[in-house]
Amino acid sequence: MTIEIFNKQIIRNYLLVLATVMTTSIGIAELFHSPNRLAKENKLKSYAPYLNxxxxxxxxxxxxxxxxxISP
Known part of the structure; x- marks a missing residue:
């Protein structure tokens, strides 16, 4: 594996993780600001240790x- 391919894979994986974290963060923030819509705040707090x-x-x-x- 050449350095160029390795660097491209690192950048691709970084962008995938970044997009996942941003989407998850936005979703969780939305749930906390309006807990009646999808879930209760206490329920989300109980999931935090499992996520961590x-x-x-x-x-x-x-x-x-x-x-x-991660290879394609």
Whole structure:
């Protein structure tokens, strides 16, 4: 694998993660500002530890994997 392809994959993966985080953040913020629309604020707060654990677990797996770049 050449450096150019590796850099393109890193940029692509970064943009995918960025778009996912932005979309999720906007969705969660919308739920907190109008909890009657889709969910209650307390219910969302109860999901936070599970989301945090999932993100930490994915980050650890990502750092310890042999091929850290997701191929198409």
């Amino acid at each position: 654990a999932g993100f930490v677990n994915y980050g650890i797996d990502f750092l310890h994997s042999d091929s850290a770049v």
